[in-house]
Amino acid sequence: MSHKAKFTLVFIAISSLLLTIGCGGNKTAQNGSENTDTLQSTASVVTEKTVEVLPDTTYPSINKVNYRIEKCDGYSDSLIDNLTNVYAQAQGIYTFRGDINRQANYGGKVTGRPDTIIIDWEFHTASNPPNFKQGKWGGGTGWTGQPLYVKWPKDKLNAFAAKGLTNAEFSGEEIIVGSLCHTLYFIDFKTGKASRQPIDVGNPIKGTPSLDPTLNGNLYVGQGIPDKRPFGNLVVDLDQGKITRHFPEDRKARRNWGAFDSSPIRVGQFLFWAGENGTLYKYLIKDADLELVSTLRYTVGGAAPGMEASIAVYRNYGYTADNHGHILCTNLNTMRPVWHFDNGDDTDATIVVSEENGHPYVYVCCEIDRIPRDASYFRKLNALTGELVWEYAAPGRRFNIEKKHFDGGYYATPLLGRGNCADLIFCNQVKNLKGQNGDFVAISKATGELVYTIPLKHYAWSSPVGLLNEKGEMFIFTGDTYGNVYLINGRDGKVLYTQHVGNNFESSPIVIGNQVVVGSRGHSIYKMSIQ
Numbered sequence: 001m002s003h004k005a006k007f008t009l010v011f012i013a014i015s016s017l018l019l020t021i022g023c024g025g026n027k028t029a030q031n032g033s034e035n036t037d038t039l040q041s042t043a044s045v046v047t048e049k050t051v052e053v054l055p056d057t058t059y060p061s062i063n064k065v066n067y068r069i070e071k072c073d074g075y076s077d078s079l080i081d082n083l084t085n086v087y088a089q090a091q092g093i094y095t096f097r098g099d100i101n102r103q104a105n106y107g108g109k110v111t112g113r114p115d116t117i118i119i120d121w122e123f124h125t126a127s128n129p130p131n132f133k134q135g136k137w138g139g140g141t142g143w144t145g146q147p148l149y150v151k152w153p154k155d156k157l158n159a160f161a162a163k164g165l166t167n168a169e170f171s172g173e174e175i176i177v178g179s180l181c182h183t184l185y186f187i188d189f190k191t192g193k194a195s196r197q198p199i200d201v202g203n204p205i206k207g208t209p210s211l212d213p214t215l216n217g218n219l220y221v222g223q224g225i226p227d228k229r230p231f232g233n234l235v236v237d238l239d240q241g242k243i244t245r246h247f248p249e250d251r252k253a254r255r256n257w258g259a260f261d262s263s264p265i266r267v268g269q270f271l272f273w274a275g276e277n278g279t280l281y282k283y284l285i286k287d288a289d290l291e292l293v294s295t296l297r298y299t300v301g302g303a304a305p306g307m308e309a310s311i312a313v314y315r316n317y318g319y320t321a322d323n324h325g326h327i328l329c330t331n332l333n334t335m336r337p338v339w340h341f342d343n344g345d346d347t348d349a350t351i352v353v354s355e356e357n358g359h360p361y362v363y364v365c366c367e368i369d370r371i372p373r374d375a376s377y378f379r380k381l382n383a384l385t386g387e388l389v390w391e392y393a394a395p396g397r398r399f400n401i402e403k404k405h406f407d408g409g410y411y412a413t414p415l416l417g418r419g420n421c422a423d424l425i426f427c428n429q430v431k432n433l434k435g436q437n438g439d440f441v442a443i444s445k446a447t448g449e450l451v452y453t454i455p456l457k458h459y460a461w462s463s464p465v466g467l468l469n470e471k472g473e474m475f476i477f478t479g480d481t482y483g484n485v486y487l488i489n490g491r492d493g494k495v496l497y498t499q500h501v502g503n504n505f506e507s508s509p510i511v512i513g514n515q516v517v518v519g520s521r522g523h524s525i526y527k528m529s530i531q
Contacts (some may be wrong), residue, residue, distance in 0.1 A: 074220030094264035108467030108511035119194025141519030145507030222260025253277035254304035276306030321347035339386030367409035376409030390448030399432035420471035428460035479505030
């Protein structure tokens with residue numbers, strides 16, 4: 001299913017017109033047509049790499065999608081120079097669920113059979129001011145709100161210290177988290193104290209920022225709620241301690257909503273970022289700057305859905321999900337769609353990619369939101385063709401209280417089983433059948449059959465994380481929207497420990513060793529030890 005190709009990549013210096021989100025001048029390709037204009041440059045650097053790529057194929061399912069590829073001048077060819085997973089050797093957790101496959105394989109470890117969760121520290125954020133235009137969002141973290149963790153190398157630590165960017169007692173291990181109070185916080189992982197000054201980004205952050213895995217200083221941040229303009233996505237240079245690029249709302253977007261809840265991903269020399277304006281962006285990373293290379297804009301049935309889920313990647317294929325339940329596989333070299341799958345309803349949970357017996361698959365799950373129904377779906381698809389392998393229908397409903405509604409189904413991103421649970425995949429599911437209830441479920445990766453289900457005390461949007469002991473036994477940590485935390489034996493589903501800790505664990509956690517870091521609605525970020 002793959003072939004070898006030798007590509008010559010040309011890096012181009014483009015005009016200062018790229019200070020805005022749109023291309024200064026661009027060429028477009030509509031539903032399959034390709035731009036063949038030659039590259040124009042007065043200064044170029046040529047790098048040659050041999051890479052394994054997946055074919056530039058289009059399946060008939062794409063006929064349902066009306067798409068447009070816009071290429072910025074100078075970028076008619078923009079091939080990825082290296083498909084190596086640059087997150088694999090990272091000294092930390094730099095993006096949502098850790099890497100390009102979004103598998104959350106954090107390497108969590110415990111000894112023996114854990115049965116206790118202990119709070120090590122609690123860090124407090126600020127809250128939104130009373131005059132905030134968009135209502136009371138408070139502080140702390142929302143969905144997805146996952147923290148990042150980085151163990152800085154000595155040269156970076158020395159540079160930070162020389163510029164006075166970090167506190168004198170900083171241990172060198174840092175938690176980075178975006179807060180609903182429109183602020184980036186930096187926390188010493190060891191002590192729970194501030195490691196450097198917070199950075200105000202102007203608007204609340206709901207999603208998960210991304211740290212460039214080359215440690216070039218770039219932190220990529222999406223804004224979630226428009227209180228101020230500009231509103232969109234931005235770059236923070238941690239080597240300078242300030243915002244260096246802010247992309248405003250995209251006037252060419254087919255959907256008029258400029259939020260970026262998704263967490264972008266780096267592949268080769270490019271950054272791929274899905275927007276809630278219905279656009280997939282491809283940026284060239286040049287030192288501490290981004291230059292827009294091309295965009296993919298699409299509609300299905302005349303509607304342009306937004307993307308809140310983060311893009312997942314397998315080699316040169318990217319996988320996105322949107323608010324109308326469209327799963328799209330895109331060739332990231334050409335930005336041309338490969339296949340489309342109708343997932344039935346709003347799909348905000350991020351897709352997980354898994355290579356099994358040498359073949360890639362994607363796991364996707366939807367909500368009960370736009371379409372009245374009594375079930376949500378957890379599905380496994382062939383990652384190369386989009387064909388359905390299996391589906392699991394989970395009972396649930398959309399729950400209405402006066403003018404508010406609470407969707408059923410899946411907001412949490414699935415967790416692949418490991419060790420003695422390698423045959424399973426886990427997720428949190430919102431049911432809303434007995435009030436606002438939910439379950440933790442284990443499903444067979446091979447057949448899609450339900451292996452077991454655990455009723456939670458309240459529904460959960462937070463994504464579960466796993467830890468292995470010295471015997472390869474898997475244990476799972478998760479939280480719910482009432483502030484309860486759970487420790488679960490992954491093999492048999494037995495709840496080993498539960499405790500009410502915070503306000504609302506809507507955000508997803510990370511694991512470092514046997515320690516979990518997770519934010520809550522309100523104003524608290526926690527580090528907990530699993531023992």
